[in-house]
Amino acid sequence: MKLYVNPMSPNSRKALLAAHDLGIPVEAQVVDLVKGETKTPAYLKMNPNGMVPTLDDDGFVLWESNAIMQYMASTKPGNALLPDEPKARADVLRWQSWELAHWDPACGTLIWENMLKQAFGAGAADPVAVKAGEEKFHRFARILDARLAGREWVVGAAPTLADYSLASYLMYAQPAKMPLDSYSNIKRWLGNVEKREAWKATQPRMPA
Ligand SMILES: N[C@@H](CCC(=O)N[C@@H](CS)C(=O)NCC(=O)O)C(=O)O
Incomplete structure (x- = not known):
């Protein structure tokens, strides 16, 4: 999974926290907000909001930090971070x-x-x-x-x-x-x- 993040961003951190706790190896691609890297045509094609985080799981592109967290957790059935009950x-x-x-x-x-x-x-x-x-x-x-x-x-x-x-x-x-x-x-x-x-x-x- 590739995760476009900025380490200073709380929403990025949410996705990184989930990945880390779940033991999911992610390739973190750091995006510089100040340099406008979330506003390039290529980035906006993935995430039209021009925000981080964005996940790319082998072509499946997902934005919204909480959705990313839930998606990651659902790839690890039975984990405690997203209970089944x-x-x-x-x-x-x-x-x-x-x-x-x-x-x-x-x-x-x-x-x-x-x-x-x-x-x-x-x-x-x-x-x-x-x-x-x-x-x-x-x-x-x-x-x-x-x-x-x-x-x-x-x-x-x-x-x-x-x-x-x-x-x-x-x-x-x-x-x-x-x-x-x-x-x-x-x-x-x-x-x-x-x-x-x-x-x-x-x-x-x-x-x-
Ligand atoms: N609801 C979004 C919010 C994402 C968000 O606000 N990201 C901020 C960093 S924490 C951002 O990329 N801001 C850049 C901008 O607003 O242009 C999520 O949870 O992923």
Whole structure:
């Protein structure tokens, strides 16, 4: 399988986490977003969104990080990351859907305002946007924190794709100043994810 990724991208990391945990050898092709490598005609032919990640499995091209994760897991029947039991599987899909619909945008505003904006020379953080981002973050962090009360993992008793999807944006919790202080369950759970070999193996080297 060939995986077009950028190691700094949380969505790319989701696909890499799944591949690593499942023991699927992937040929990672690094795509430079700043140089516009996701906007070339050849890349857009594969992924018209001009985004990473994109998977190419012997001509089968797939984009959307969570779909890629599920596809990878389904090539390894019986694995714990995507349980076979219908209710557990639906629960994984529920949290991966919530992650894309609510959690990513909540984290994303703070990543842009507090971290990327300056790095891309787009000016200082806008206090109004930061405040709105923090409110959005709190709205959804409360839900995830409540879910994790008394639980080690988001679904069932073992890590699943849902944990990796939900944790990926938190790789930037610190530089993006995500207000995690009052969410003790999220912090404990994130500590569990960070201990996984797959998390360590996919940790990018952060620029200063
Ligand atoms: N929903 C997509 C989002 C992918 C996405 O936003 N990728 C970012 C990097 S994390 C990207 O490639 N951005 C480039 C752009 O927006 O032009 C997924 O989950 O794969």
